[in-house]
Amino acid sequence: EPEVTQTPSHQVTQMGQEVILRCVPISNHLYFYWYRQILGQKVEFLVSFYNNEISEKSEIFDDQFSVERPDGSNFTLKIRSTKLEDSAMYFCASSEARGRGSDEPQHFGDGTRLSIL
């Protein structure tokens, strides 16, 4: 079964450094998402991306964050100047259509654990 793959599985970065998290969505999917889960807290939506532009974003997704689909297969999340509170598990997801129902659910990768020192 096709799956969303994320690399690396664990990223350790010094505070203030830039970090790029990478995702390869399922190949025929058109909608792409980033979520994060801070330890002990809920999974939170960051951003959705369709047709090479952001379609929806949360309050968390401020100017420090950006997303890109640099080629036909990768989808990246960049954090420009990392803070301690950016430490979390970051999940990428993709969906064939708008990811709203049983015919088009959002499929998640296994996440990248980001640790900011």
Added chain:
Amino acid sequence: DQQVKQNSPSLSVQEGRISILNCDYTNSMFDYFLWYKKYPAEGPTFLISISSIKDKNEDGRFTVFLNKSAKHLSLHIVPSQPGDSAVYFCAAIRNAGNMLTFGGGTRLMVKP
């Protein structure tokens, strides 16, 4: 953000019995509800969903019930199996959107 709430952090059930996981929401603009299952070190896996125009959806051992007036949904697993042991997340989507709003999760343990 308490728009989607799962009040039971954990549930323990005997193999073969029914597991009932509950979820409450506050936002009337939610029109789709989903359940995801998550094993340790893996991402959430979609299980089943329900539209707000329905009150029940069934898929094999999994049934989701929606009570719109009470803003409550539940996931029933019958019969429960040890492999069902995982964290279950309730999630909701607003009209015209595709942002999932998650509950805090319920850890289900099915004992053999």
